[in-house]
Amino acid sequence: MTLTLGTPLTPTLLQSAPNFRSWQRDTFERGLLPVIGIAGGRGKSTVVRMLDAILRRAYLRTATWTNLGIEIRGKRQRGEISGWSLALSRLSETSIDVAIQELHWSTINAVGLPPSSYPVLAVTNLIGSLDAPFNEEYTLVARRGSHRVANAVHGEGILTISGDDPGLVEAARIADCPIALTSLSHESPNLRHHLDAGGSGVWIEDGHIRSGDFDAFRNVCEDHEIRASLAGSAQFELANALTAIAIASSIGVDDETIAQAVCAFETTADILPGSFNVYAVDDFRVFVDGLASSWHLRPLLRAVNPGNRRRQFSVVGDLERLPEHDIPEIGRLLGRHRGAIVLHSCKRQDLIDRLRKGIAANDYPPVVIHLPTERRALNRALKAARADDQVLILCDADPGPATRAVNRLTATR
Template sequence: MTDVERRQASGSYGLSERRTRALPLVGVAGTRGKSTTVWLLDAMLTAAGRSTGLWSSTGVYVRGVRQPGELGPWSRVLAAVGSGELDVALQELETPLVTSVGLPEGIYPLAGITTLCGNNEDCLLSPEFSSGALAQAIVARAVRPDGLLVLNADDLAVLEAANQTNATTVLFALHPDNPALRRHLDQGGCGVWVADGTVVVGDALDQRAVVRVEEARFTLDGALIFQVQNLLCSVALAVALDVPDAAIREAVRAFSPDPARLPGSCNIFYKRGATIVLDTSRQVWTLKSLIRGIRHQPHRRTIIVAGFFSHLPEEQIVEAGRLLGRLGGVVILHEETERPIVELLKNGIALNEIPPLVLAMPTEQQAFAHAFRMLSEGDLCLLITDDVQNAVDAVTSLDK
């Protein structure tokens, strides 16, 4: 049997063959996307009949059930995986924890790094990048030499991790012509990419289609590029764990960022024929990615509720306003936000050639209510807030 025939028979394209038989522990790191990636991977494993323990930013879960506490339950998860009671342990690696406590070298047989800055210049100059890069180096060294490290080839800063690990690297990219991916495949490596709207896994010898991007509704038909990248990372990790393609497709079709587990991580609701997107974009570069995706998603009109940007410097608040104004439609601000911030947002909105209609409401709750009264079939409503539960309650009230 040839190499190609063996890989076709196993469906792994060299990924699972290179994975160690050590404790099935998977770490996912990055400044954006790691929560979505780890939960999507959990859904893929569950669809394949695997039992999981998961530690994310919202707590520790066993077979999808939230456990009280964190360190104690996680220790029990690792023990259960070691004894075979659970199949896989998934860990979201938070940057502050990794940089302050560190990680033992060579502990993970499999890990992935989603995004650091997405090549955004402002982000690359920020303290967030410095801490994220430090955490990335620690994670890269924490992967076993006989393990696999999945990296985002579209993020040049993430690619640096390939120089910081002794593990085999697997790259994912939005396009098959990504130079780093092409070079990696030509040198005998494996990867995951998008070709003609389909997620493809393979190497230079052979490839196969896994799932159509349009089947992943949480990407808004592929318009949300950062969510497509999270999808690619999850697929790479799932293939390395021998998850069948059918289970991957089943999970992708059903997956939606749950606000209870992924609060403010681009939660999507469909109400009255309209689409509502809830996000807590805290940095201008992440807001820019979100706005770009929404602009490319076909819809009738955009209605935005925004107000919380007090953590940003003044010039970035103005830029946030400019970005929000690019969507046109209606922007509803609320006066619970400090007045100088509202004025800065208005100044930014006014920089657009065709500014949207700007309204002001006394409270965020009233802003939500007004936006929902305006909502019609085919509209897209974007809620930018730091009070996710308040927003979820407001959206849920539409069903009453």
């Protein structure tokens, strides 16, 4: 789906201040605290961590609020409410420089966001993928939240959104602030329309990540240099990187610092548990991610095993966490890859049958193994893997067992 904008978004020079200190001073003069909000369906935590890495590379003192809790200058705080209050207090007295806050649609809709209260807000995507069904309740929740986000940015602040998400572009039209657009392609109609109207953003063109506007842009780095994207095969990580780059550029961080930090960034389990964690074990790789709907699984599989060139062992957790109608499609997607699918922890035979039905829809379905516990499933897949294989572990709510199993294996090799 492509949305052609009837009216252009508010144009802006991407770099709203010559350097970070100028942006920080301007923010205080507007009666705001230097708090950057990150909302969206997926990728929020990754963008928070990428941006935090950039700001730390610039020798700035940061606080973050993610689903892991509050951290002030890298130190975990005990409570969320007390920890965030302390972070805001230290922002006021300038003993820390900037705070980054992860915002969930459910929280935004339940609590609300004060109008014109953020100097910078970014939205990664509406619900996580353009393949997601638009008639489900979560989509409606996300749409309501995106409109609240658009109204929460100060008139002289910046709202950063993905130009590849039509729903976000539509929501951004109500914003009374400058907009920065990101896109995985310079051919994006929304991006071109925005740049033609005098706007700015961050996009990929001829393998280069470019930042600027229609007349003047700079090459920040090359897309294959983003380590978290696996040389560009993980498009969702490239999209996260573009958002982090756009935010950092808009608050005055220089391109060299941005490039160094974002290219070196990795989605490790200590900061992003179960969020596309990648491990190299001898001559094969292990990926740990969450068990989710088919629309999330498609781009994940393209990143893990592009072109289906390698044998793949997929470890699948409890199917009860998934929408029942989506389980056959998940099975069909996993069944495209030669190797084996190892199931565990699912006690409902009807759900297992649904998954098997989807797997069997492929011409050459892989072997399906059903084991009673996660530990046995992990051991079976990890011990069976050989050189050039891929192991994909789709975890339940807790990725800890998978992380520990891979770490044990790595320690013995």
